[in-house]
Amino acid sequence: MSTSMTGPTDNAPEPRPSPRTCPSPEPHSSPRTRPFPEPPPPDADALLLPVPDDDGAPFWQYAARGELRVQGCAACGELRFPPRPCCPHCQSFDDRWQRMSGRGRIWSYVLPHPPLLPAYAAQAPYNVIVVELADAPRIRLVGNLVAAPDAPLDSVDPARIRIGAPVKVVFHEQAPGVTVPRWLLERP
Numbered sequence: 001m002s003t004s005m006t007g008p009t010d011n012a013p014e015p016r017p018s019p020r021t022c023p024s025p026e027p028h029s030s031p032r033t034r035p036f037p038e039p040p041p042p043d044a045d046a047l048l049l050p051v052p053d054d055d056g057a058p059f060w061q062y063a064a065r066g067e068l069r070v071q072g073c074a075a076c077g078e079l080r081f082p083p084r085p086c087c088p089h090c091q092s093f094d095d096r097w098q099r100m101s102g103r104g105r106i107w108s109y110v111l112p113h114p115p116l117l118p119a120y121a122a123q124a125p126y127n128v129i130v131v132e133l134a135d136a137p138r139i140r141l142v143g144n145l146v147a148a149p150d151a152p153l154d155s156v157d158p159a160r161i162r163i164g165a166p167v168k169v170v171f172h173e174q175a176p177g178v179t180v181p182r183w184l185l186e187r188p
Contacts, residue, residue, distance in 0.1 A: 047119050049178050055083040058097050064179040068169045069097040070139055081139045100135055102169035103186070107132040107140055109161050126153035127161055131183055146170075146182050160185070 062069040071083040075092035108130040133139045147155035149170040166186040
């Protein structure tokens with residue numbers, strides 16, 4: 001004789017609601033679900049675009065407004081990146097988005113070598129830097145060092161990149177509706 005179970009068992013986790021509502025960057029506004037359209041199919045000649053998830057969506061919404069913000073815990077105050085639903089320090093699910101100064105220093109960098117995707121190969125040699133934020137040294141963001149907000153990825157001579165060099169954030173609309181943070185040397 002066999003028994004079939006059709007519902008959750010006592011030890012089964014509750015399913016996570018989907019889609020999860022994410023905090024809106026506007027104070028006192030109603031929460032929205034999935035503020036970004038589904039990404040188009042990849043184009044071999046285009047740069048890769050971020051695909052925001054529910055936890056990281058506010059980061060991209062603030063970037064579109066020209067603000068660099070990092071998720072923090074509303075209970076214990078610890079900042080965290082990448083964004084995630086639960087604080088790794090106190091396990092609270094309450095979060096807030098704290099505005100950063102936009103200043104930091106180059107913590108590490110790499111100059112990618114071929115083979116590269118076609119859109120990136122056309123801009124080689126370009127850089128990818130890791131920036132340690134000045135007001136949150138445990139937070140490190142990946143981006144590109146450029147000569148101006150809308151400059152191509154290869155706009156900075158690789159010989160000018162130094163570990164510890166001070167940088168400041170700028171924002172670039174990489175595609176319609178998609179704004180990414182980039183970095184400028186503070187002392188060009």
